[in-house]
Amino acid sequence: MKDRFNLYRFASPATFYPLAGTLIPYFAAIAVLFGIAGLYLGMLVAPTDFQQGEGYRIIFIHVPASWMSMFIYLVMAFWAAIGLAFNTRLSGMMAQALAPTGALMAFLSLWTGALWGKPMWGTWWVWDARLTSELILLFLYIGYMALTAAIDDPRRADKAGGLLLLVGVVNIPIIYFSVKWWNTLHQGSSVNLTKSSMATTMLYGMLLMAMCFWMYSIAVALMRVRTIMLERERNADWVKAELAGDVQ
Amino acid sequence: MLKIIFAVIGRDLKLAMRRQADIVSALFFFVIVVSLFPLGIGPEPDLLRKLAPGVLWVAALLATMLSLPRLFADDHRDGTLEQLALAPHPLGLVVTGKVIAHWLVSGLPLALIAPVLGVQFDLTGDGLFVLTAAILLGTPALSGIGAIGAALTLGLRGGGVLLSLLVLPLYIPVLIFGAGAVDATVSGLGGEGHLSLLAAMTFASLGFAPWASAAALKIALE
Amino acid sequence: MIYWNSFADFLHMGGYGFYVWGSFGVTALIMAVEPILVARNRKTTIARLKRQLRAESRTPTE
Numbered sequence: 249m250k251d252r253f254n255l256y257r258f259a260s261p262a263t264f265y266p267l268a269g270t271l272i273p274y275f276a277a278i279a280v281l282f283g284i285a286g287l288y289l290g291m292l293v294a295p296t297d298f299q300q301g302e303g304y305r306i307i308f309i310h311v312p313a314s315w316m317s318m319f320i321y322l323v324m325a326f327w328a329a330i331g332l333a334f335n336t337r338l339s340g341m342m343a344q345a346l347a348p349t350g351a352l353m354a355f356l357s358l359w360t361g362a363l364w365g366k367p368m369w370g371t372w373w374v375w376d377a378r379l380t381s382e383l384i385l386l387f388l389y390i391g392y393m394a395l396t397a398a399i400d401d402p403r404r405a406d407k408a409g410g411l412l413l414l415v416g417v418v419n420i421p422i423i424y425f426s427v428k429w430w431n432t433l434h435q436g437s438s439v440n441l442t443k444s445s446m447a448t449t450m451l452y453g454m455l456l457m458a459m460c461f462w463m464y465s466i467a468v469a470l471m472r473v474r475t476i477m478l479e480r481e482r483n484a485d486w487v488k489a490e491l492a493g494d495v496q
Numbered sequence: 497m498l499k500i501i502f503a504v505i506g507r508d509l510k511l512a513m514r515r516q517a518d519i520v521s522a523l524f525f526f527v528i529v530v531s532l533f534p535l536g537i538g539p540e541p542d543l544l545r546k547l548a549p550g551v552l553w554v555a556a557l558l559a560t561m562l563s564l565p566r567l568f569a570d571d572h573r574d575g576t577l578e579q580l581a582l583a584p585h586p587l588g589l590v591v592t593g594k595v596i597a598h599w600l601v602s603g604l605p606l607a608l609i610a611p612v613l614g615v616q617f618d619l620t621g622d623g624l625f626v627l628t629a630a631i632l633l634g635t636p637a638l639s640g641i642g643a644i645g646a647a648l649t650l651g652l653r654g655g656g657v658l659l660s661l662l663v664l665p666l667y668i669p670v671l672i673f674g675a676g677a678v679d680a681t682v683s684g685l686g687g688e689g690h691l692s693l694l695a696a697m698t699f700a701s702l703g704f705a706p707w708a709s710a711a712a713l714k715i716a717l718e
Numbered sequence: 719m720i721y722w723n724s725f726a727d728f729l730h731m732g733g734y735g736f737y738v739w740g741s742f743g744v745t746a747l748i749m750a751v752e753p754i755l756v757a758r759n760r761k762t763t764i765a766r767l768k769r770q771l772r773a774e775s776r777t778p779t780e
Contacts, residue, residue, distance in 0.1 A: 291728075292720050292721060292722065292728075293720060293721055294721065295721055296721075296732065301732045301733065301734060302731040302732035302733070302734045302738065303731070303732070303734035303737055303738065305731065305734075305738050306737065306738055306741045306742075309741055309742060309745045310741065313745070348752075349752070352748055352752060355748075356744070356745055356748060359741065359744055359745075360741040360744075360745065363737040363738075363740045363741045364737065364741070366737060367734055367737050384665050384668060387661075387664075387665040388665055390661065391661045391662040391665065394658055394661050394662075395648060395649070395658060395661075395662060398649070398652045398653065398654060398655075398658055399652060403718075404715055404716065404718065407715040408648045408712060408715050408716070411644075411648065411708065411711055411712050411715065412648055412662060414708075415644055415666070415708055416666075418704075419666050419669075422669050422697075423665075423666075423668055423669055425669075426668065426669035426672045426673060427668070427672065429672070430672045430676065464749060467753075468752055468753055468756060471753065471756045471757065471760065472756050472759075474760065475756070475759055475760040475763050475764075478763060478764065478767060479763055479767070482767050482770070482771075487767070488771060491764065491767055491768050491771055492771075
């Protein structure tokens with residue numbers, strides 16, 4: 249009973265706003281710490297890869313960015329489902345706050361993928377199943393942001409965006425499967441990246457960087473959600489009190 | 497249940513017949529886009545035969561997009577949609593009827609004219625047959641998925657462009673298997689597998705999409 | 719512990735310098751610019767809301 253009470257308390261913008269405010273510096277600091285540790289291991293300590301030379305070091309940002317781009321979409325879909333099922337105000341704001349970061353992660357994944365592909369495969373872009381799916385994921389992010397931006401009424405924007413996210417999540421496995429199948433039909437097995445086994449140092453470096461990207465995403469999303477909250481709840485008393493004080 | 501669906505189909509077809517120009521324009525759009533490709537690429541039959549499935553399918557996706565914004569807009573403007581949403585029967589059934597009607601006036605004509613365009617691209621015999629079958633089987637899925645986008649963008653400014661932004665990425669599987677079916681037939685591998693996958697996607701989207709569209713319509717009408 | 723012999727080696731990245739630093743550079747740039755943009759957006763939003771609030775509180779008294 250008490251647990252449920254707390255959950256509802258934090259789901260209300262008036263309590264979540266200050267909580268997010270106190271948490272942001274911690275997440276940012278943890279992100280920096282993980283980033284320093286990950287870069288130290290990955291860029292300074294880890295030995296070279298016998299197949300790919302030093303070029304493999306792109307993995308330390310490419311893989312975390314790809315993971316985050318997929319993970320953030322899933323988290324957004326989770327918030328969308330909560331929002332549609334329980335009609336909570338916070339969930340739609342969270343989904344909207346996450347979207348730009350997710351799109352940037354998808355972009356980074358493509359960018360670093362291209363810079364990795366050029367020396368390894370000889371071209372900036374191949375229609376590899378994973379690259380193609382990542383590109384489609386970026387399209388899905390852009391579609392979501394365009395839809396929510398086009399709707400003036402925030403409640404409708406949340407719900408319509410949420411529905412689009414759920415449709416997207418249902419479709420992602422189908423899209424991935426069809427692209428993968430299409431890719432094997434059109435391309436021989438010339439492109440294969442997963443062969444080389446990773447040294448432990450590399451693996452740890454990558455995991456640390458993934459943690460850094462994760463914490464970074466949380467920090468930025470919380471920053472963004474605080475602004476969205478002020479905007480949406482501008483007529484609520486707590487926002488007026490907040491604005492009357494000396495907010496930064 | 498079927499009675500509702502058929503009633504909606506009948507009504508939408510009757511309305512569409514009053515605006516035949518729209519159907520014809522979408523069809524001509526399809527023909528013109530497809531005819532532009534040889535002019536841009538060159539007339540070599542080997543090259544054209546290779547490109548035909550992709551070109552015809554992409555043009556079919558775009559032609560389907562053209563008529564999507566009107567799927568709910570007219571009913572929304574005159575208030576019919578709100579009446580339908582308030583009616584006792586589930587809105588999903590109504591949308592199912594509208595999706596089928598949309599396919600009958602947009603997808604079906606494309607499938608009927610596709611073989612003629614296929615001939616322009618030097619497709620023969622089996623290739624033409626599979627092309628027609630694939631468009632026939634795949635376009636209902638386009639109407640279904642498109643209905644979700646049309647419902648989400650109902651009444652928004654810039655709705656048409658936004659709609660294509662939302663819907664085109666979701667069309668990719670249909671494009672892949674639709675064009676793949678023709679590809680596989682032309683290269684002698686047999687397109688049956690692709691066609692059955694297309695049929696599966698069509699049935700899945702006809703079962704699922706109307707209900708998602710109905711939910712989106714209710715959000716838009718709130 | 720440290721794998722590199724010299725700083726020049728580190729920058730050179732075994733011939734992959736352009737690709738590696740191109741990736742890391744753009745990532746660092748985005749991760750630096752995104753929070754700044756978010757923070758700036760927050761500032762302008764707060765300023766706008768404050769202005770609106772002041773305008774609203776003035777009207778009924780006059």
